[in-house]
Amino acid sequence: MIIHNQIYLNILNIWDHQFSSQTSLLNAQANSPLTRNIIEYLILYSQSRLWTNDIFFTTKFLDSPSKKLNRIENLFCIMHNYKLDFRFSFKFNTKGGIYPISSYFIRSNQFFNFVKSLKKKEIFYLKQIITADGLFLKTWKEIKGFLTNKKGCTPEWYKYLKENIILNQNNLRLNFDLSPTNIQNPLITRPKIIPQSSNITRIKNVWIAYWCLCTKTVIFGRVVEKNHFYNYHQTITFEHYTYIPESHHTSNNLTPRSRPTYLSKCTGCVLSENNIYNNNTLHTCYITSLSNSTIIINVSKSNLTFPNYKKPIYKCIKQFTTIQ
Ligand SMILES: [Zn+2]
Ligand SMILES: [Zn+2]
Structure with a gap:
């Protein structure tokens, strides 16, 4: 012993x-x-x-x-x-960007081959290959347009990035946020961040909402899972719900600002993703988004009926305008 x-x-x-x-x-x-x-x-x-x-x-x-x-x-x-700090008295300054692109494929066993190609192409910062708003990966055609040497086919590192840092293959949305909106607002609760893991965590009874820049609408959703992969920001996948613009006669006596928001399930829209969920025939729209760009909302089931919307209808206490 x-x-x-x-x-x-x-x-x-x-x-x-x-x-x-x-x-x-x-x-x-x-x-x-x-x-x-x-x-x-x-x-x-x-x-x-x-x-x-x-x-x-x-x-x-x-x-x-x-x-x-x-x-x-x-x-x-x-x-x-070990979460230890470096206490160095020197600092190197570099101009032209913040995030070095090589970090995003240091996990690949092709790393040094990728670096060789990047050096040749003079691509150094992530900024050079993503859109100005920091949300999307540029297409290879777009990136090539800025290079001095426009010859050659799509490099392997670009394919690697597409497989590893993209949320939505249709629009090349990045799966991390470069400027996370971490501004503390006491009125806002964001989904809880789970420990980093390669596992997906199933979620029940959590509703979120956020303002979508591409569609200029508020997106509502019931969270189905959280994914907090190592070194990435947490993402959430949710069932998409849309708000019902018609007001119900029971709330006609209320001022528009105090009327609750009624939600119905989206059966598929431009935001629907090609993921394992959407390959089924359940007609549910699933979207994945960065956890920190969404807020938690209180939603309860409603017994009201709306002529043009299928049941179940959900009711969100938070006004549509405040989320906007
Ligand atoms: Zn959007
Ligand atoms: Zn949808």
């Missing part, structure tokens, strides 16, 4: 111990006038190797040390895992 012996317990901590001394050594070296330049050089070397202006950002995209990284790069990677 050696394992349970107090003396041997420390064996399990050897890795932890080694790691913590290595990180403190790195921090010390980065801040000592004698070794500072070397660390700076190593970081710049790594940044050029990994085609990034922010090695700390890029290494965040890996969950664990990787063979393709060198020792110092892996150390950063582990530090993220």
Whole structure:
């Protein structure tokens, strides 16, 4: 029963111990006038190797040390895992963008081939390949238009991005938000963020709403699942409900602002996605959206009937105008 012996317990901590001394050594070296330049050089070397202006950002995209990284790069990677900070007295400034594109495929085993192609094409920032509003991936044709060398077919890295960072293949909507609306508003509750995992979590009895820029309407929905994949913002998939513009005679005596919003199930619209759900014949419209761009709303089943809408009808206490 050696394992349970107090003396041997420390064996399990050897890795932890080694790691913590290595990180403190790195921090010390980065801040000592004698070794500072070397660390700076190593970081710049790594940044050029990994085609990034922010090695700390890029290494965040890996969950664990990787063979393709060198020792110092892996150390950063582990530090993220342990939620440790770097206290470096220097900062490198780069112009032209914020997010280095290479971060988005550091998980691929084709990473260095992708980097080679990007270097040749002078593509460095995510900004160069997404739309100005930061919401969509540009088509390869659009990206090519800006390149000096317009020859060649669709590169493999573009295909990889399409498979990995896109929510909706029809409109190339990105599955993360570059400027998440994290402004705290006490009147607004956003869906709870679940721990990062590769599993999908089923959700019941949660309703959301948000203003959709593309259709210029408020989108209502009953959440069916949450997906919070590693290093991505949480997304939610919901059944789409549309608001019934006609007012019900029972609320005619109320002012428009205090009339409740009635909802009916959408049976399919331009926003419907080609996902596993929509391949069925249930005539339900499923949409996936970024969790943080939606708000929680209170919805209850209603017994009212509307001549042009199928039952069930739901009632949302929150006024349509306040969501807008
Ligand atoms: Zn939209
Ligand atoms: Zn719909």
